[in-house]
Amino acid sequence: MTAALKIADEEGSQALTMRRLASELNSSTAMLYRHFESRADLVLQIVDCVFKEAELPASPVPQADWRQACRALARRMFAVLGQHRGVAQLLLEAPPNGPHAMVLRERALAMMLDNGFAPPLAARAYATLARFVLGFAIQLGGQSAAADEDAAQSAVFHQLDRTAFPATFALADELPVPLEEEFAFGLDLMIAGLDLLRADERER
Amino acid sequence: MTAALKIADEEGSQALTMRRLASELNSSTAMLYRHFESRADLVLQIVDCVFKEAELPASPVPQADWRQACRALARRMFAVLGQHRGVAQLLLEAPPNGPHAMVLRERALAMMLDNGFAPPLAARAYATLARFVLGFAIQLGGQSAAADEDAAQSAVFHQLDRTAFPATFALADELPVPLEEEFAFGLDLMIAGLDLLRADERER
DNA sequence: ACCTGAACACCGTTCAAGT
DNA sequence: ACCTGAACACCGTTCAAGT
Numbered sequence A, B: 001m002t003a004a005l006k007i008a009d010e011e012g013s014q015a016l017t018m019r020r021l022a023s024e025l026n027s028s029t030a031m032l033y034r035h036f037e038s039r040a041d042l043v044l045q046i047v048d049c050v051f052k053e054a055e056l057p058a059s060p061v062p063q064a065d066w067r068q069a070c071r072a073l074a075r076r077m078f079a080v081l082g083q084h085r086g087v088a089q090l091l092l093e094a095p096p097n098g099p100h101a102m103v104l105r106e107r108a109l110a111m112m113l114d115n116g117f118a119p120p121l122a123a124r125a126y127a128t129l130a131r132f133v134l135g136f137a138i139q140l141g142g143q144s145a146a147a148d149e150d151a152a153q154s155a156v157f158h159q160l161d162r163t164a165f166p167a168t169f170a171l172a173d174e175l176p177v178p179l180e181e182e183f184a185f186g187l188d189l190m191i192a193g194l195d196l197l198r199a200d201e202r203e204r
Numbered sequence C, D: 001a002c003c004t005g006a007a008c009a010c011c012g013t014t015c016a017a018g019t
Helices: A002-011 A018-024 A029-035 A039-055 A066-083 A087-093 A099-114 A119-138 A146-158 A166-170 A179-203 B002-011 B018-024 B029-035 B039-055 B066-083 B087-093 B099-114 B119-138 B146-158 B166-170 B179-203
Strands: none
Touching (some): A002 A039, A002 A087, A018 A039, A039 A066, A039 A087, A039 A099, A066 A119, A066 A179, A087 A119, A099 A119, A099 B166, A119 A179, A166 B099, A179 B119, A179 B179, B002 B018, B002 B039, B002 B087, B018 B029, B018 B039, B039 B066, B039 B087, B039 B099, B066 B099, B066 B179, B087 B119, B099 B119, B119 B179, B146 B166
């Protein structure tokens, strides 16, 4: 269980195979099928294990400002998925319906309702933010050294033909943007957008 | 090449194996390695093939409003990736640096610069929107029947204990939100947020 | 009753051997 | 010179056979 998470963390989601896990536990694959119905079942349990980790220090400080609470929640989830690369990929294989995922969703939805979001807006805002976090977390990639890849990508932009690609060339120094920065930037954009909608809703 | 795209479209990215493609072409795997250096190389070519498709009717009508242009670009890319499920997954395997991907990026960046975005903001806005589109497109999933899954998920929410999960229960009728709607909603939130930043920037 | 090794039908990739 | 089949080291899953 924790051994499985360790493999996914250190070597990426595609390294988490039944055989690999079995040999890590000095056991055989058939043995695993006594504890887990299938690989999908194993994945489900790992995923909820990570949601549990995201859950822990969530509620102690109830934030006054919903925007801060939103940011904190989303960033925390992103950070946890960043510490467990590969788990985001596993999340694609099945929707997270484990007990801890349920608790986290409940908290997030309650937070929105408590802050005066009408139900339809609360649901859409939560759903969209959750997808946003997962979408970016997936792109963190299996186990890669992000800095190296960014450097390589930057070189690609700098070597472009400036007449064929003037805009890209002009922005070569600004690209690529680190994924973590994109996430933080995009999250704040969405929260700013939500704030406008919420204000609209409340003044009606 | 188009056969490979067809397999990925119809049966998901994980169905696109060298053996499967070879047998589709009445050939053998070894033959494929004469045309493609590796599976990664095959993936690269398929990906750019899809970017080409997204490229076609992009430039004819230069939009007056950058927000409309932004929306149109992002929605078009999302739609194309939605028609080629599985390709978004393939995009994770390597950054898109094919010729058509380059052209698309150039157009998007030029659009932002032409509309008065300063370089650092243009770069971050583009990068974030591109990630956003891909992040959501990936979650469209391999080949699934989305409606069935949404119905199943809705049932999960309706069967919850209403005292343990009051907020989730209260929003059971609103959840889950269809992914396409989340995408459209989130995109408009980000554009609204960007509009605020751009206004800030221009009045300075 | 519990666990093992081998089996089955798959992967990507390579390469000797045929034509 | 071109192409094939078989090989190698993997995968998830199952199951007869051992203890």
